[in-house]
Amino acid sequence: MSDDHRVYSYTATLMGSPILLKLFSNNEALASRVFRLIKQYEDLLTVNRAPSQVMDINHAAGKHPVSVSRPVYELIRVAKAASLLENSAFNLAIGPLVKRWKIGFQGDSVPPADEIAALLAITDPVDVMLDDAANSVFLTQPGMEIDLGAIAKGYIADRVRDYLRKEGETLALINLGGNIQTLGAPEGGWSLGIKTPFGGADELIGTLNVENKSVVTSGTYERFFERDGKRYHHILNPRTGYPLDNELDSVTIISTNSIDGDIWTTLIYGMGVEKGCAALRARPDIEAVFVTKSKEVVVSSMQHFRFTLLDNRYRLTG
Ligand code: FAD
Ligand code: MG
Ligand code: MG
Structure with a gap:
């Protein structure tokens, strides 16, 4: 160059x-x-320290609506809509469970089943009430917490x-630590590495080549803890309150907007490979690279990127 x-x-x-x-x-x-x-x-x-507008909303749960700035309101509106999709694994009201598990933070632990059941009862996205005119958000149940992580x-x-x-x-x-957004591309495109799940810091399963695209990876190998030989990662199943259990080690979404990539990594985590590929057939603007526990790399389609496999322990299919 x-x-x-x-x-x-x-x-x-x-x-x-x-x-x-x-x-x-x-x-x-x-x-x-x-x-x-x-x-x-x-x-x-942020929900990790006060003050923030989201913390203000959470502190007023069960008490009163809180008016927030337009961007915060819009983001919450989009997050609620994603949460209300049919069978959605995404839930913006998952906060009480995230706070209790503390996965990726000091003091993580496996909560007792009755505690999880009690917390699940205050994670219904329908209980996040929005008022467009006032830009206000009201969590109707005491103890509810929004988490936009x-x-x-x-x-x-x-x-x-x-x-x-x-x-x-x-x-x-x-x-932004797993959320990549690009403007234009140098000659030959951006070559972006995808990490080998549970591999060393520089170990790459392959590279993605993109222009003007967002690339978002979500995995079970970044934030997790182990207790009694079992691994607990940070993407929770909003229906059970436990980490989502499926065949995936990671999923990478290629899209124009990174917000879609972030939402879809979570949605796809709930669907797994087969249902995920089926859902993406209706969204040609959003593409996925799945990495499974059985060492397969599955590509939903490859219209807007190129993928090069580097790790010969994996097989490329799809
Ligand atoms: P993603 O898969 O995109 O999201 C997983 C995260 O979303 C989980 O960590 C949890 O927070 C939440 N979540 C879990 N299950 C679900 C679900 N079913 N539906 C919806 N959401 C779910 N980390 C720190 O260690 N310290 C900090 O101070 C800190 N501050 C942050 C401030 C902001 C504004 C943001 C956005 C993030 C911050 N983080 C911080 C990171 C945060 O805690 C999450 O770990 C991070 O956002 C996860 O991003 P991801 O892309 O790896 O995972
Ligand atoms: Mg996400
Ligand atoms: Mg993310």
Whole structure:
């Protein structure tokens, strides 16, 4: 590459995740503004520390509606709609269970079955009441909690892309710890690695080649704990309250908007390979790469990317 195509990488830790921004000019000031933008969204949306607008909603559960800023309201509206899809594995009201399991945080433990049953009773997305006119959200049951952990990174990745575009950039990449969004592409496209589940830090199962696309990976190998020989990962089944149990080790979604990638990784986790591929037939704009426990890599379709298998312990099908 010639000098003017040099890649400049900027890193930060935000949302408990390693953040990577790639630019094609040395622009520390722009990188700082991007990190500040991400931090502003984190401050609005986090449920890991007060205050935030989402925490304000949660604290008022069972008491009163809370008016929030337009972007927060819109994100909650989209998250509720995804939660109400038929048989959806996505549930924005999963908060009390996430808080109790603490998977990926200090103090994780397997809750007793009766506690899980009690918490399930306060996770119905129908009990998240929205008022478009007031931009307000009311959790009707005491103890309810919204958790946007399965959608917020995707939403923020899209906002970063929009911001970079507005600033006149034509070539950039943002990685919010598993949520990648790209603007344009260098010659030959972006080559993005997909990690081998439970492999070493640099071990790649393969590479994805994309332009102008979002690539979101969700896996059971990043945030989990083991107790009595059993592994508990962080994507919970909203119907049982336990981690989703299926044939998948990870799923990667390729889409234009990262918010769709984030939502669909969770939806697909609930469907598994077969139902997932069937559901995606109706959505040609959204494509998936499944990695199964039996070491298969299944591709739902390959219209908007190329995949190259690197790990010969896996077989590519689909
Ligand atoms: P995804 O698969 O996209 O989402 C899984 C996450 O969504 C779970 O961790 C849980 O939070 C939630 N979830 C679980 N089951 C479901 C379900 N069925 N439906 C819907 N949601 C579900 N991590 C830290 O360690 N420290 C922090 O301070 C911190 N702050 C954060 C602040 C913000 C604003 C955000 C968005 C994330 C933050 N995180 C933090 C990370 C967060 O806790 C999640 O682990 C992370 O968002 C998971 O992203 P993912 O893409 O890996 O997983
Ligand atoms: Mg997600
Ligand atoms: Mg995610």
